[in-house]
Amino acid sequence: MTREVLAERVALRVGLDPDSATKIVGTLLDILQEALLAGERVNLDGLLDLGVVVEPARIRQEPGGRFSEIAPARSRLDVQVRGELRDRLATQRTAAILMAMPGDSPFAQLLSEHFSKLGWQVQRAETLEACRTLLSSARPYLLLCDHSLEGRDEFVAELKCGWRTNLVPVVTLHTRDEDLDRPEHFTVMGQLQAFEPIAVHPFLGAVDALLARSSEEAAIFERQLEFRMPAREEQILRAFDACDSFFKDSGFRGDALVGLTTAFREAVRNAEKHGCEEDPSRAISVEALLDSQKMTVIVEDPGNGFDHAEYRASLSGAEPVQMARSRHDQGGIGGLGIYLMDRCADRLEYNDRGNRVTLTKMRDAQPESGGASAD
Numbered sequence: 001m002t003r004e005v006l007a008e009r010v011a012l013r014v015g016l017d018p019d020s021a022t023k024i025v026g027t028l029l030d031i032l033q034e035a036l037l038a039g040e041r042v043n044l045d046g047l048l049d050l051g052v053v054v055e056p057a058r059i060r061q062e063p064g065g066r067f068s069e070i071a072p073a074r075s076r077l078d079v080q081v082r083g084e085l086r087d088r089l090a091t092q093r094t095a096a097i098l099m100a101m102p103g104d105s106p107f108a109q110l111l112s113e114h115f116s117k118l119g120w121q122v123q124r125a126e127t128l129e130a131c132r133t134l135l136s137s138a139r140p141y142l143l144l145c146d147h148s149l150e151g152r153d154e155f156v157a158e159l160k161c162g163w164r165t166n167l168v169p170v171v172t173l174h175t176r177d178e179d180l181d182r183p184e185h186f187t188v189m190g191q192l193q194a195f196e197p198i199a200v201h202p203f204l205g206a207v208d209a210l211l212a213r214s215s216e217e218a219a220i221f222e223r224q225l226e227f228r229m230p231a232r233e234e235q236i237l238r239a240f241d242a243c244d245s246f247f248k249d250s251g252f253r254g255d256a257l258v259g260l261t262t263a264f265r266e267a268v269r270n271a272e273k274h275g276c277e278e279d280p281s282r283a284i285s286v287e288a289l290l291d292s293q294k295m296t297v298i299v300e301d302p303g304n305g306f307d308h309a310e311y312r313a314s315l316s317g318a319e320p321v322q323m324a325r326s327r328h329d330q331g332g333i334g335g336l337g338i339y340l341m342d343r344c345a346d347r348l349e350y351n352d353r354g355n356r357v358t359l360t361k362m363r364d365a366q367p368e369s370g371g372a373s374a375d
Contacts, residue, residue, distance in 0.1 A: 003022075005251065045083070047082060047085050048082060049080040052077060097122050098135070098144070100128060101148075101173075103126045108146075128149050131143075131145075135165060139164070139165065139168060142170075142171065144207075153188070157242070160226075166224065167222075169191045169214040171192045172192070174193060176195050178195070182230070183229065187227060188226070189228065191214065221291050225288045228286070229286075231271075231284060232280040236284075247260050247261060250363075256361065258344075262344045263297075263340070263344035264359060266344075267297070267357050268284060271303075272284065272301075274303060277303070284300070285301075286298065298357070299357050306354045341359065
């Protein structure tokens with residue numbers, strides 16, 4: 001959570017205007033920082049106990065009598081969890097794996113026995129409402145969600161687009177007739193998909209690998225979002241809304257947010273027009289990754305691609321609007337889209353084929369603002 005997001009939530013919770021909430025939050029954080037640097041212990045009743053601890057230098061005596069410093073003295077922040085938060089965190093650790101599956105499912109029973117033998121705690125939810133209730137008080141290490149639960153796709157989208165539950169690894173179980181490469185609607189993806197009939201041992205191996213991989217990815221990425229959508233207008237608009245919220249929750253504001261959303265929307269429109277040729281049976285894939293320094297957005301389409309090197313080389317020596325007009329006169333299309341993405345993103349990269357574009361926006365970057373129009 002960023003300072004800006006905290007201020008927005010304070011404003012909504014107590015009915016303040018955004019500017020007043022921002023000032024209050026900023027003042028509170030400044031007071032906390034000043035107190036800690038002055039050596040005071042900060043006790044936030046029922047939440048946290050904070051204080052700066054000075055660790056002395058560690059010195060070792062060599063066999064010859066010389067002394068050598070192993071580590072210099074340093075200050076560190078000591079954090080102790082108190083009250084209800086401590087109790088709820090203890091509860092969270094027991095909700096290791098959550099299975100949202102029908103109670104009479106023999107496959108669910110088999111999975112439950114497998115995870116229990118490996119030492120995992122398992123919780124079962126037979127409805128999505130029961131699953132929501134469990135998630136409100138605990139964040140599991142893994143969530144398995146069956147296709148038979150009504151509203152499952154919307155539920156997965158809610159989890160992966162939500163800030164608190166985004167990093168929960170999700171495994172989705174599907175019927176054999178579901179085609180995730182050509183979804184009929186905006187579909188947020190879990191980290192692992194399995195299709196009936198499910199081969200038990202390979203599936204369990206894949207889940208075990210996912211658990212290990214998720215721990216590694218959590219050390220790198222703060223948030224991840226992956227989805228697919230058909231080249232259909234109402235579904236593309238759903239994707240725009242989801243990513244607008246995702247980018248804003250990631251801390252992007254002002255010109256940085258405008259630049260990121262503009263570049264992303266242009267990439268999707270280009271994929272719709274040129275890669276999918278506006279065919280609603282074809283799909284666009286998107287992956288967004290947030291780490292400590294940047295947001296990376298990858299947009300891929302099923303098209304044949306294009307010679308992006310030629311396009312980008314032409315941008316360096318020509319006025320882009322005139323270049324686009326010239327291409328139109330010669331029967332070609334495009335031109336301004338790449339220029340727009342190049343201006344709005346901090347880095348723009350294509351794969352060799354030219355059907356996948358990667359946009360990078362630094363978290364502290366403030367790009368130039370300006371008008372934007374799709375080609």
